[in-house]
Amino acid sequence: MSVPVPRQREALTPQARPVALSDGGLTLLVIEDDPVGSLSVPELLDADGNRVRIRTARNLTEATRLLTDDVQCILLDLALPGPGRGSGDALDALRQVLRLAPAHAVLALTSEGDAERAAEAVRVGAQDYLFRDELNGRVLSRAIRYAVERKRADLAQRQLTESRLRAQENARLERGLLPTPLLQGSDLRFAARYRPGRSRALLGGDFYDTVRTPDGTVHAMIGDVCGHGPDEAALGVELRIAWRALTFAGLCGDQLLGTLQQVLEHERADDEIFATVCTVDIAPDGRRAGVCLAGHPSPLAVRAGQPPRVLPYEDSCGPALGLLPKARWPRRQVELGAAWSLMMYTDGLIEGRVGAGSRQRLGQDGMVDIVARQLAAGLGGEELLDAMVTEVRSLNGGELTDDLAVLLLDRG
Structure with a gap:
């Protein structure tokens, strides 16, 4: 019909x-x-x-x-x-x-x-x-x-096909964001975790690195470019590579951060873009460290026989890179002792919620409590980071909205 x-x-x-x-x-x-x-x-x-x-x-x-x-x-x-x-x-x-x-x-x-x-x-x-x-x-x-x-x-x-191509591109970018630490000859143990925000696959603006210079000093850094797109991720990779080159060239503290700011100002796509950075240089004997903060959260330290605590930041904090021209970043000397752990992190770790639907943030105090519980359970290194990230996500009710990077150095 x-x-x-x-x-x-x-x-x-x-x-x-x-x-x-x-x-x-x-x-x-x-x-x-x-x-x-x-x-x-x-x-x-x-x-x-x-x-x-x-x-x-x-x-x-x-x-x-x-x-x-x-x-x-x-x-x-x-x-x-x-x-x-x-x-x-x-x-x-x-x-x-x-x-x-x-x-x-x-x-x-x-x-x-x-x-x-x-x-x-x-x-x-x-x-x-x-x-x-x-x-x-x-x-x-x-x-x-x-x-x-x-x-x-x-x-x-x-x-x-498009998904595979994106995965390949993200993997290449991830290799730039997540470098292999250069710690040959050091007795320090290294662990790190990186998780992008839930809507951005592998792309994120967080970055970190750790190297040992010929004089035996171990240098570590962690940073966060504001924003979450591929431009911010690429800028994070550029800053990390620049930091590694400047560190091997002998720069440290205020001089290094000032040069990094020049790199950021030259490479950023918009004058509003800035980056927070935390740098730590650990003396060859492993008992002391210098800390510089450019608008970044202060590291958490665990010394033998003492509870974990966030290092004071009043005397070691300057503005984020890219905010103020000719800014200065003071370097604070910290005594670590014979056995210790030092954890550096981005704000994605502490800005998660403490319950589904809750408006309360975890904050640094909440992070310290989590680390204390994990240490009391006998965890350390990779296991400690895994347990901590798992608990932070669980408290948040799922994936975090911001990128998260954590770096842990142990001695003794």
């Missing part, structure tokens, strides 16, 4: 997003330039026996109005003229439809004597082609189902 193609002229909002089958079955949008409406589409049933709904449009303007979320497939008459009338415009209408509906399955309709143009339509992007003289219910039903499923497979493959 054949039924005339129904004419629908209500104004509808166009959509060009990924499509899915609705519970009520398939909807087919027919675009054909037949002034007398003689084109008939057979009555169709989908795979579940539901009747296929049919809409029609005489031109692309009308098709734009009728392309709604419930449309899964488009049947385009290749005789429909494009914007031009020359011989080179034979497939312009198809190209416009593919741009208009990139996530929809498209079938090309043509005459049997125009097989070459039909094959070209598939090469341009249509899922399949049909000859007008063979337009019956069995052929069209099968073609629609095939086109919809093929389009789904194509989109899934494209998304998979």
Whole structure:
């Protein structure tokens, strides 16, 4: 049984997003330039026996109005003229439809004597082609189902490819963000953890590094570029690499941070971007350390026989890099003793919530309590960091919104 193609002229909002089958079955949008409406589409049933709904449009303007979320497939008459009338415009209408509906399955309709143009339509992007003289219910039903499923497979493959490319790019960036520490010859133990915020895959503005210079001094740093995009992540990598080079060149403390600020000012994409940094230099005998803070949280220290506590920051804190020209960053000398642990972290660790729906932040006091409990349970090093990050996430009710980086150095 054949039924005339129904004419629908209500104004509808166009959509060009990924499509899915609705519970009520398939909807087919027919675009054909037949002034007398003689084109008939057979009555169709989908795979579940539901009747296929049919809409029609005489031109692309009308098709734009009728392309709604419930449309899964488009049947385009290749005789429909494009914007031009020359011989080179034979497939312009198809190209416009593919741009208009990139996530929809498209079938090309043509005459049997125009097989070459039909094959070209598939090469341009249509899922399949049909000859007008063979337009019956069995052929069209099968073609629609095939086109919809093929389009789904194509989109899934494209998304998979894009996901793999993003993963490769993120892995390369992660290697820059998470360097291998250079501690050959040192008796210090090193551990670190990095977790990006929940909406940013591997990208983040946190960075850290640890190296040992030829004189035996161990230098460590951790920092956080404001913002969370790839530009901020790339800037973090640049600052980390610059810090390592400047450290091996013999710079330390205020001189090093001043030079890092110059690097940031030159490389940042916007004058509003700044970075917080904490640097620590541990003497060759391992018993003393110098601390400099550029707007960054102060490290947490655990000395033998003493509870963990955050190091005082009043005498060692200057502004974040990039905020004030010609700023100064004082260096505070800290006595560590024979056995100790020093934990450096970004604010993502302490800005999580302390309960689902709670507005209260964990803060440094909450972090100290967590570390004290983990130490009392006999944890240290990698296990301590794993347990701490797990508890922080649990208190927050899931992934943290900000990036998190933690660096732990142990002696004794």
